[in-house]
Amino acid sequence: MWRILLLFVLATSSVVQCDHHLCPSGYSRGQYLDASTQKYLLCWKVDWSDRSITFSAKVATTGWIGLGFSPTGFMPNSDVIIGWVKDSQGYLKDRFATARSQPQIDDIQNVRLLSFSEADGMTTLEFKRDLEACEPKDRSIEEGTTRVIFSYNHNDPTSETALDKHTFAQRISVNLLSGTGNVEPAPLEMDHETFDVLNHNVSVPAQLTTYWCTPYKLPRLQNEAHIIRFEPVVQANHEELVHHIIIYTCLDVVVPYLDMSWDCDNPPDSVPDSVQGCRDTSVIAGWAVGGSGITFPSQVGLPLSGQTGAQYVMMETHYNNEQRKKDYIDSSGMRLYYTPTKRRYDSSMLVFGHTVNSSLLLPPGKDEIITETVCPAACTQVGLPSTGVNVFGTILHSHTVGKGIWIEHSRGGVQLPNIDSNYNYDFNFQDFVLLRNEVKILPGDVVQVFCDYDTSARTQVTIGEEGTLDEMCLAFLLVYPRPQLFSCLSQIGVSVLRSYINQATLKGYYSDLVNNSAYEKTQRRQFEQSVRNMDWSNDDAYTLWEKEFWSSKKRDYFCNDQMRKNLLGAPEEVGNSTSLPEITQPLTDARTPKPCTTVTTESPTSSSLDLISNLFLVAVLPLMAKGIGN
Template sequence: MMWTCFIYRVFVSFIILKRSNSLSSPIQPFTEYKHSTELQVNISDLWWTIDDAEREIVFELHVKTTGWIALGISAAGGMAGADIGVGWIDQMGTVQFQDRYAYNRSRPVIDYTTTDWFAVQGREQDGWTAIQFRRLLETCDSMDVPIKSGTNILIYAYGLVDPDANGEISYHESRRGSRILPLRYYIDQLPETEYADLDSFELRINHSVPVADTTYYCRVFKTQITYPTKRHVIAHKILLDSDSREFVHHMNIYECDPSAQFDNTNLPDGVCDDIRDQISLCSSTVVTVWSVGGDEIMTYPEEAGYPIGGDFTVNYYMIELHYDNPHLISNRRDTTGVRFYLGDKLREHDIGYLTFGTDSTAQALAIPAGADRFIVDSYCPASASLNIPKSGITVFCALPHTHLQGKPVVRIKLGDEFATRCIYDTRNKNLTTRGGGRTKDEMCIHGFVYYPRMNNLSMCLTHNDWSAWKRFLNVSVENFDETALQEILVKIKWTPQLVAQWQSFYDSTARGVTYGQSPFIIAETFAALPKYQDLEPERCSRACHTQISISSILIVLLARKAKRMFL
């Protein structure tokens, strides 16, 4: 899960001039770049520029080591299928570079098909290594991953020593990380020092990391903001604890419904499922989200801000944290949270959040094992967007979310329809994958940050109709529910024929759609979803190989009279 931020063109020159100078490397970059980001504080920095005329990207990677350093493009977020450039400065001061490919989570192999990563120059200084290198955006090499116009997943790692005499690299151990970046349209974030003189407030948890494989932890906060007139949050910073950030998979921050009432001396705090009844009014309206690989600072457009105080009646907020602790490590304290910065002047618009896609339940998502391309579509009808003002709303950030795109701003208008498509590859699984919040579960949602804020539409989600499930599974149980469905799913032995039948069911089954904003939720049922014409995938212009992402999300905004097709 990550933010992909859109921005008006008029902001571009401002952002380039004000790009962050807070990078930690002591080495001056070899040249000027359009974009830069700190991959890991005081450890690794990255600069890059895309040359569309040459269809080439130039990177510069700085890492605090005198050993080898590596940057890779990952198809799905992990090592498997990643295209990796590895470099180091040898004993003679000469830069060495390798094009490697990772078949799995073992050591990446040299790519002998073609060499597509090329070093330009490099040096060592003050215990850091800096290497400038380039690669074509599309190489048409089956052992490479294309750099597309949407979101790109970068992985990075480094060793403490140079490769051996045979050019083999040592194991990186924990010296690795990942970032999710729209390389073509990245909006460089301002350093936090830009907000040092502004008022701010924080929401932070303070408890021990649960000793469990996967935990969803929730805590409700009483707002301490009592401004008599409305003010606007203009930026926020995700606060990650250095001792526990390795366990934090993602964080959601929600508004509680204005009607929510709590004992302020004993606010809900614990495993989300254990306190679900207490927090039921705190999980529908999102304030912001963060996940591994996302930017930790987010700056809002100059014309919009998140409302606080005055007649804005939200009194409580909730943090939902997803912890991953597969090795069951104990005795780690966590103080993860968020800091909000308030501007000195009120802006023109309030910011809101919309969620489209499927419910995160087995009823909505039951993905068969052994499928190389299982498609789940969802639909939000034009009736939902009748809640949108006549002037429309402006989307400036997007959050596509599955578990394992900045372009210019998008205008959504009254009567538009929405469709989301998620494509899953489960060839590495033997059991059914169900919808849910755990990492081993799946999701298919797409969130938008937009303005001006609406108070009658925050979500539009799709699920399979229960009666359709009963007919498909030939079940006669009267009260067929989520528990009964899961009991069936865990027993299924998947075959190619059954996978095909399951896909046919998803392609044609009746769907329920719910939309609105709590407590006013509207439900509709559709005998089947509208059919869409897929656009032809972009073909490689240099060879016969076309790389396809293992997992992708496609979304389309459809005008009422427009031709329906997926983008």
């Protein structure tokens, strides 16, 4: 099987900051949306019982402030909330932006102002809304990524329909309902210690993409310990250079090379394949731009040292040198926290999804292409312990044309709730998600990863590969107890692919494909180039692709253990064959919204209004207006 890549390759962003300690009491999550200036603090809390979310926005202005939820990160078609405080009165309106212009007030108001204040040059608004969209001009807040736009102006509006243009505006992607900040981190043991795995003054090549390999010896402890947290250590001013860091377990074959580091794709002749092969083994830590560190649950840790724990590692750093600068000297890496007080369970990472190769074949010009992968019952039956594994965290990954990823789970034909879902995937923002409720995967269960792509802006085919402009479809699950299984990846069957290529070649869609044996490992670069040069100008090319290839239910899959050995005894490059599962009891669509509660109440008149005051406003005053109160 081709090398498994944990390529969390992202566009420029910054490490997520969790600033909920600055939030009012009761708020579970908060961060400065403008990390560099720290003038817009947004805090939020979710009430799952009535499926609502409450925000507290504290902004360094005495004018209006805005918060919006966008499908693209830009103003058009955004659900926008704008409010301000003037003459001791709070104002807040639910609006909709049709263009890059003043958002218009919605006919139906689905947001409620709870409190407000203005003091010391700061405006604070607290407001609440439903998670689900209540009318066409609202946007639902779903699990996964939410693209947030935020803005403010230093002047109060003269009226609700006369707002000056924003003084400041930005956009950011945030996990409002998931993400590491929504689960209270487990406290670290008092005896915990840290160590850094860092690059050593790497002279970064003046090229767009470089993967840099650095072997490392971990602290050698007398007894096995547990890694309980990891976080990035990115060199100052290199936030746009360092795109991901992955730490793989390694054997003592790296010992002679511990004083070296090299370009992973062009290693020195002295570095043997056995050392390069460390990048095919299990992972103990990973980070990507846009993400943050992660703290493990209190009963779980990654083994370190001792008889079974990691002793040597290979750190892979992806540099994205867009400016091709020649003077980058980098010493970024990861910081790992560990405790000698061994926890109850050993943790591990499971990888599901599509093999990283050109059998992932996405034609250009399509606004929706959904790929379906499968890890069948035969693999989980042999790869998981009899009691199964508990999933407590995930990270989902595709590249720049990916727009949605979700993990489906079934047992005996009965579909269970998704393990994780992100229907608004953003390549610029990926983070570990700690699940609110752990998910049990049992031996014999089926796990499927679905990826949704939009290639409408492309004119050439997109294939599965490691480049940023290529694609992937991968899901990484943090689980315990540690199973034999490490990865279960699948692809449309090679026999189906070869038949399709033969037909496409006969019709002239492939102009330079010599023969279908080019798909074999030794000639795959030739095959990939042929695929990239395929002629899609004829509509029949799409029809053939869909009918003879993409609609196939046949899959080849690779069920591998922590050391890349196939658990079912199949050759590494061949794998096993299966078909997509038959779901006899499908799950009701989890995205179906609940009935919404329309908010029609007036705003509070001071920040001290409590529940009784609100009830008075919405219940007693209308009665008095009718004369009932006399």
